[in-house]
Amino acid sequence: MKAIVFTKYGSPEVLELKEVPKPTPAAHEVLIKIHATAVNDYDWSMIRGKPYPYRLMFGLLKPKRQIPGMELAGVVEGLGVNATSFKVGDEVYGDISECGFGSFAEYICIDEKALIRKPENMSFEEAAAIPHAAMLAMQGLVDIGKIRNGAKVLINGAGGGVGTFGLQLAKLYDAEVTGVDTGEKLEMMKSIGFDHILDYKQEDFTKNGQRYDLILDAKTNRSTFAYARSLKPNGTYATVGGTLPRLLQALCLRPWISRFHKKNIYIVALKPNKNLSYINELFATGKVKCVIDKPFTLDEAAEAIQRFGEGKHTGKVVVSVQHAPTA
CATH class of the missing domain: 3.90.180.10 (Medium-chain alcohol dehydrogenases, catalytic domain)
Structure with a gap:
């Protein structure tokens, strides 16, 4: 073969x-x-x-x-x-x-x-x-993020697999979704329904004053404190991957930020294929597309x-x- x-x-x-x-x-x-x-x-x-x-x-x-x-x-x-x-x-x-x-x-x-x-x-x-991207999005937004109806959500690295599935899953909860990426991905993100699109080469979402109920991060390329600053009180940050030093930083600072800032920091430990049957149902009804x-x-x-x-x-x-x- x-x-x-x-x-x-x-x-x-x-x-x-x-x-x-x-x-x-x-x-x-x-x-x-x-x-x-x-x-x-x-x-x-x-x-x-x-x-x-x-x-x-x-x-x-x-x-x-x-x-x-x-x-x-x-x-x-x-x-x-x-x-x-x-x-x-x-x-x-x-x-x-x-x-x-x-x-x-x-x-x-x-x-x-x-x-x-x-x-x-x-x-x-x-x-x-x-399988991989949809499960990361599902477990980050729903299992860990506990997304609520009408939530204000940001997805960092939104133009890849996790981001495109993440948008569609968040829209099942009538969320207002901001996507962060750059280049050719921006036009695609617009076409599939992101409410707001930020080019990270032009704007740093952690410094623009906006606050979110839930951040799903596929890049983890900024300080954990910067992400926490972009969360509303009791908001949740869930990372599904990124640079190793930033992931270690998130792991170490998570208890401190939770205790003193009342914000939640999580690293998604993927459970492969856990919710695939549910994704199959969404796909069959046209609620999720690849x-x-x-x-x-x-x-x-x-x-x-x-x-x-x-x-x-x-x-x-x-x-x-x-x-x-x-x-």
Whole structure:
């Protein structure tokens, strides 16, 4: 089978499209014929081996896992002896990060608990775009943020996957939503319904005097005190990712800000696939749609990941996996 492989850390140029052995499922695994995958922060960090603390997970001197990718949509082609959740031919999707990586390939074997059935009305590309970003948005806004009807919400890094799903989920609560990003993303953000749009290159939302009930942050590139300043009393800040020093700062300052400023600071510890069934319902009724960047194929994976890393994408970066027709 074909797969995107890297054997050393570096820019996405280290990625190679290679022939590798097709895997065989272990007892609780299923063999998936992958039709689409997506790019995430983990892929960008894994390939570069940066930030360096991540190498404790990925491998100190060279990558332990040589095929990136943590989201997929595809078809069940084989079952392990103890796999009972699916049957051959089922269309499935999910965030597989708790069970492994390796979705930049034609096939993968993964624990069946990492997957759910894909609705018929959802394309493979749409399904690959949903699990990680939609769950971060859902858990940040609803589970942790406890969003209320009519809330005033700000999303930092609003032009990516988390931001586009976050807007749609917040609008279910009639929230007034401000999105912060820059470049080509601004026009897209306007088109999908953000109430207010800020270009961070032109304006710092932490200094403009506005206060929010809830901030969902996909960047975490400012001081925790700056974020707290932008919250209303008893407001909540929830970060789903960003620079490691800022995340550590948020973790350390959280008790102090809660006690003395009466504002809530949280780092979202993602529970993969937890609310996907609910997202399926929203998708079926047209309340949630996927915003997908320009199309990429597996042999364009390096370009797709570079585009993601440079922040030039709009919505989710999805990679379609084309299979040669069988005889």
